Amino acid sequence: xxxxxxxxxxxxxxxxxxxxxxxxxxxxxxxxxxxxxxxxxxxxxxxxxxxxxxxxxxxxxxxxxxxxxxxxxxxxxxxxxxxxxxxxxxxxxxxxxxxxxxxxxxxxxxxxxxxxxxxxxxxxxxxxxxxxxxxxxxxxxxxxxxxxxxxxxxxxxxxxxxxxxxxxxxxxxxxxxxxxxxxxxxxxxxxxxxxxxxxxxxxxxxxxxxxxxxxxxxxxxxxxxxxxxxxxxxxxxxxxxxxxxxxxxxxxxxxxxxxxxxxxxxxxxxxxxxxxxxxxxxxxxxxxxxxxxxxxxxxxxxxxxxxxxxxxxxxxxxxxxxxxxxxxxxxxxxxxxxxxxxxxxxxxxxxxxxxxxxxxxxxxxxxxxxxxxxxxxxxxxxxxxxxxxxxxxxxxxxxxxxxxxxxxxxxxxxxxxxxxxxxxxxxxxxxxxxxxxxxxxxxxxxxxxxxxxxxxxxxxxxxxxxxxxxxxxxxxxxxxxxxxxxxxxxxxxxxxxxxxxxxxxxx
Amino acid sequence: xxxxxxxxxxxxxxxxxxxxxxxxxxxxxxxxxxxxxxxxxxxxxxxxxxxxxxxxxxxxxxxxxxxxxxxxxxxxxxxxxxxxxxxxxxxxxxxxxxxxxxxxxxxxxxxxxxxxxxxxxxxxxxxxxxxxxxxxxxxxxxxxxxxxxxxxxxxxxxxxxxxxxxxxxxxxxxxxxxxxxxxxxxxxxxxx
Amino acid sequence: xxxxxxxxxxxxxxxxxxxxxxxxxxxxxxxxxxxxxxxxxxxxxxxxxxxxxxxxxxxxxxxxxxxxxxxxxxxxxxxxxxxxxxxxxxxxxxxxxxxxxxxxxxxxxxxxxxxxxxxxxxxxxxxxxxxxxxxxxxxxxxxxxxxxxxxxxxxxxxxxxxxxxxxxxxxxxxxxxxxxxxxxxxxxxxxxxxxxxxxxxxx
Numbered sequence: 001x002x003x004x005x006x007x008x009x010x011x012x013x014x015x016x017x018x019x020x021x022x023x024x025x026x027x028x029x030x031x032x033x034x035x036x037x038x039x040x041x042x043x044x045x046x047x048x049x050x051x052x053x054x055x056x057x058x059x060x061x062x063x064x065x066x067x068x069x070x071x072x073x074x075x076x077x078x079x080x081x082x083x084x085x086x087x088x089x090x091x092x093x094x095x096x097x098x099x100x101x102x103x104x105x106x107x108x109x110x111x112x113x114x115x116x117x118x119x120x121x122x123x124x125x126x127x128x129x130x131x132x133x134x135x136x137x138x139x140x141x142x143x144x145x146x147x148x149x150x151x152x153x154x155x156x157x158x159x160x161x162x163x164x165x166x167x168x169x170x171x172x173x174x175x176x177x178x179x180x181x182x183x184x185x186x187x188x189x190x191x192x193x194x195x196x197x198x199x200x201x202x203x204x205x206x207x208x209x210x211x212x213x214x215x216x217x218x219x220x221x222x223x224x225x226x227x228x229x230x231x232x233x234x235x236x237x238x239x240x241x242x243x244x245x246x247x248x249x250x251x252x253x254x255x256x257x258x259x260x261x262x263x264x265x266x267x268x269x270x271x272x273x274x275x276x277x278x279x280x281x282x283x284x285x286x287x288x289x290x291x292x293x294x295x296x297x298x299x300x301x302x303x304x305x306x307x308x309x310x311x312x313x314x315x316x317x318x319x320x321x322x323x324x325x326x327x328x329x330x331x332x333x334x335x336x337x338x339x340x341x342x343x344x345x346x347x348x349x350x351x352x353x354x355x356x357x358x359x360x361x362x363x364x365x366x367x368x369x370x371x372x373x374x375x376x377x378x379x380x381x382x383x384x385x386x387x388x389x390x391x392x393x394x395x396x397x398x399x400x401x402x403x404x405x406x407x408x409x410x411x412x413x414x415x416x417x418x419x420x421x422x423x424x425x426x427x428x429x430x431x432x433x434x435x436x437x438x439x440x441x442x443x444x445x446x447x448x449x450x451x452x453x454x455x456x457x458x459x460x461x462x463x464x465x466x467x468x469x470x471x472x473x474x475x476x477x478x479x480x481x482x483x484x485x486x487x488x489x490x491x492x493x494x495x496x497x498x499x500x501x502x503x504x505x506x507x
Numbered sequence: 508x509x510x511x512x513x514x515x516x517x518x519x520x521x522x523x524x525x526x527x528x529x530x531x532x533x534x535x536x537x538x539x540x541x542x543x544x545x546x547x548x549x550x551x552x553x554x555x556x557x558x559x560x561x562x563x564x565x566x567x568x569x570x571x572x573x574x575x576x577x578x579x580x581x582x583x584x585x586x587x588x589x590x591x592x593x594x595x596x597x598x599x600x601x602x603x604x605x606x607x608x609x610x611x612x613x614x615x616x617x618x619x620x621x622x623x624x625x626x627x628x629x630x631x632x633x634x635x636x637x638x639x640x641x642x643x644x645x646x647x648x649x650x651x652x653x654x655x656x657x658x659x660x661x662x663x664x665x666x667x668x669x670x671x672x673x674x675x676x677x678x679x680x681x682x683x684x685x686x687x688x689x690x691x692x693x694x695x696x697x698x699x
Numbered sequence: 700x701x702x703x704x705x706x707x708x709x710x711x712x713x714x715x716x717x718x719x720x721x722x723x724x725x726x727x728x729x730x731x732x733x734x735x736x737x738x739x740x741x742x743x744x745x746x747x748x749x750x751x752x753x754x755x756x757x758x759x760x761x762x763x764x765x766x767x768x769x770x771x772x773x774x775x776x777x778x779x780x781x782x783x784x785x786x787x788x789x790x791x792x793x794x795x796x797x798x799x800x801x802x803x804x805x806x807x808x809x810x811x812x813x814x815x816x817x818x819x820x821x822x823x824x825x826x827x828x829x830x831x832x833x834x835x836x837x838x839x840x841x842x843x844x845x846x847x848x849x850x851x852x853x854x855x856x857x858x859x860x861x862x863x864x865x866x867x868x869x870x871x872x873x874x875x876x877x878x879x880x881x882x883x884x885x886x887x888x889x890x891x892x893x894x895x896x897x898x899x900x901x902x
Contacts, residue, residue: 045875095873369670394881399791424882425882427882428882431880432876435878442750446749446751449751449849453751535726565720577708577711577715583716591723594727594729594730595727602734604743632846
């Protein structure tokens, strides 16, 4: 038995996972249309490579990656592109982004997908390129481009690969289901990932509230010697990668750093399957397994849904009752955000769509004054001081926020969960982080402007000096000529006199 | 003898703290304790000035005023000595840290009229300290001042971002906090 | 002479004080020369905080002259493009009280960039000469255009344009740079029923 450790803080919210029947996946009916945002990941938006009116097939790349930190988008089924314009996308801001709308023809014709015969024979660069072209981003909810994460080239290299099947957030059972149903594919994916990064150990991390998933994974892990299933007590937010690394390896990721700095790589089980599908079958990311749950649904459960399906249609397959639903959340109850427009599509990072009733998840209570009880600091899994961060976020004191390591906050919401005054702490931190990032950007801009301004001043001075020098040189030359007796004006007068004299003598 | 010096030091720093127990030097105490960084700078400057002024005043008294029987001129001469020491310190600060100079430039002349500095010089005479005792007393006074200034600045930084009711915001809550701190320090009575 | 002075206590006192004054004066004079200070690095620190739009709304011809003025004691609330954040940062640096933006010099507005309507541009280069950061690309009798990433929104180019073809449009944030606004704060007042009803009566 592998020794496990514990993290500081953490909370035990009610799990409410049985209602979504983990372990069963059903397919969704073909949706009426697909709306695919060009940004379903962290990084630069993808650029559409199709035009309105084009016919597209399943698996066809419809938007290509722009730059290294970007991920392409593929069509999940065959149809015609009917629009490329700004549409509502699932984002906390409620703002719009460019989306490619496809009207499906129902035939579900696909482009030919070619996998690798033996991925072991390929170079790491070739494998990474395939991962990149398959549009794989972190499918656990963060959406970081997987090819970049796998390519992280620290001197020490990666020694441990962790497949993060923790799924600590209440309600969500997508990873649980995937582990029960597709355990073998996950292990195959893990093998590929371990090969790509050179890991010597593969840890399949599962919380102890998922015994069936653990059993299924243990069976599948027999096929890979370096793989080991590790279960640990359920606590939120053990699934955060930094927290998970601390639980499994008793190692802390340095402040401001990434797990690759200490030689560890974490991947979601869905991402592992996506990598396997991309390399062995040549299939890009076009579908995902999403938990659709909440008491306003007659038929909650896990669905295999096409990316780009409007959330409204996904809810309808689960028997959505719009009257009893208070609101619809994209993601879980701790880290998700409210969906303002039900026509927003399902994207790569949609691990859960939650439609609770008003009594199930009541609206937040009014915020009251901080009583300085310190419960937030007890609950914080990153060992930060949420109370101090709250005061400094309110006062907009950027220096102190940085000193208290605001950027290490993982925004898990444990502090807000325990706050007796119902202060929405995470909103303060998100706002403060945004201000800090904007201030940093502004600083770079103004530094740039200052440099340009100073360069311009220098140029003007140089030009003025050059003009001065020329004028002085001309003046000096004129004086020199005058001194040498070579006065052009006098010479001209002489010439005129001579000519006149000549004319006179002629007459 | 070392024990006597220790007692003298503890008395000057804690028991008879110049700011919170004897209520001397309140102007720089309230004025500079807004930010921790400037408070630390001010304490360093005051420590330097106080110790030096204490020693110079003592020397002036012992070797100039007493032999010439001009002890009644001590207040005037001490002020002169203190002013010179402060000027000197200001020039050194301006050279070494322009920011500190911009911040403390207003307050360095304030140290001249800081009654704690003159108080230390005169108390040395009253209590008939010898050279070492003057030095220790001056140092102790300065350390006590620094301790209280730094503690108070840390508290004020927190008060600025806290949820203080409007009538109390600013100097008012500062004064109340100073009063409570003073009560706390008076609890040291009887320590030595 | 020494006896006379020593004999007369008043003269003695006077001599002692004057003697001390001369001695200390000499010491200070020496120190003034020895610890002489050149330049003023504080201006650089202040300049680093200012937004570098070089717009002149503060009344000085650029950001560095204003930074130097602040070092000499000018007030810190004259910069509209910097806005409240800049005033706060300057207040922190100089350990003074932050004041609200001086309305005489302008109000804090949304960040903007210049945009030249190319159909109307006559290629006179007047705007290029006016731009303090050389953010306008172009040459005589050729098309002028604004490089958006370099434009600081100072709007010094709008006046010189003889055909008035320059617009100031808001700098777009977009979904990439959006972030959460700060929450409203405690709603303590609304919890107490009598407070609520009296507010409604007043409203």
